[in-house]
Amino acid sequence: ARQSWGYQDHNGPEVWHELFPLANGDRQSPIAIKSSEVKYDPFLRPLSFSYDLTSPKVILNCGYAFSIECDDTEDRSVLRAGPLKGSYRLRQLHFHWGPTDDYGSEHTVDGLEFAAELHVVHWNSEKYPCFVDAAQQPDGLAIVGVLVKAGEHNSPLQKVINVLDVIKTKGSQVAFTNFDPSSLFPESLDYWTYHGSLTVPPLLESVIWIVLRQPITASSEQLATFRSLLCSAKGEPACCLLSNCRPPQPLRNRHVRAFFH
Ligand SMILES: NS(=O)(=O)c1ccc(C(=O)NCc2cccc(O)c2)cc1
C-alpha cells in the first residue's frame, strides 16, 4: 500500500490530496490571518474554560507529533462561550513546530510565522456521543490555537518537555497527569475565530478555530527538544521529526472574526 502521510517530500502536505481529497476543500486549515481583513464581532463572548488537572492521562508520540491525551469519558474539562454554542469537551493537546525557530506555526499573522503552535482540541459533547462522530460534523470540534515564539524559557511547558526523552520513538507513550492545559495559555484570551479543518489527515472540515492573539514563548532549547522526537518506530532507522507544520490554505469564501477591537 502507498506510504501513509507525513511531512517529508514524498508524503507531505503537497501530496496529501492524493490520498485525502479534502486537502483541496473550501474550509481547510491553517490560514494566514490578515488583521486588516478581520471583522470585529460584538456578539462574540469571552472564552470560558474549566479544566480538571486529572483529565490528562498519557503523553504519546503519534509519529507526526506528541500529544497529551485526556480522559474524555465525561464532562470534566470543557470549553464554553467564545464563538461556541454549548460546551466542548477537552480531548487532547499537541504542538506543531519547524526545523528552526524561524518558522513552525501553522497559522500565520500578517505574514509572520512563529516558531511553533499549540493546539488544544475539544469536541461538542452536548450534540454528539463521541469525538469520532463529532469530527464528522461542521460544528463538531473546537480547537484553541496558541502561537509560540522563541524567547523566554516557559516553565509550565518544561513539565511536558521533561518526558519527551521517554517517548522518543513513534508509538511510545508514558503516563502524564496532574497537568492544567490552561497553564500554557497567554495572559490575554483575545482571539480570532473562523470555520476550518483538522490540519493533518483526515483534514475533516469540522473545526471552529479559536486562535489566540497573544503568543506564548518557549526557549530555543525547549523548541530544539521537540525536534529530537523521532517519527520512526523502535528498531527502525532513526528519523527526527524536524517539522510537522502545514502551510496556510486558501481562505476561499470565509471571514475571520475578532473578539477584540
Ligand atoms: N492539528 S489539529 O489540531 O487540527 C488535529 C486535531 C486532532 C486530530 C485527530 O484527532 N486526528 C485523529 C482522528 C481525527 C478524526 C477522526 C478520527 O477517527 C481520528 C488531528 C489534527
Ligand SMILES: [Zn+2]
Ligand atoms: Zn494540530
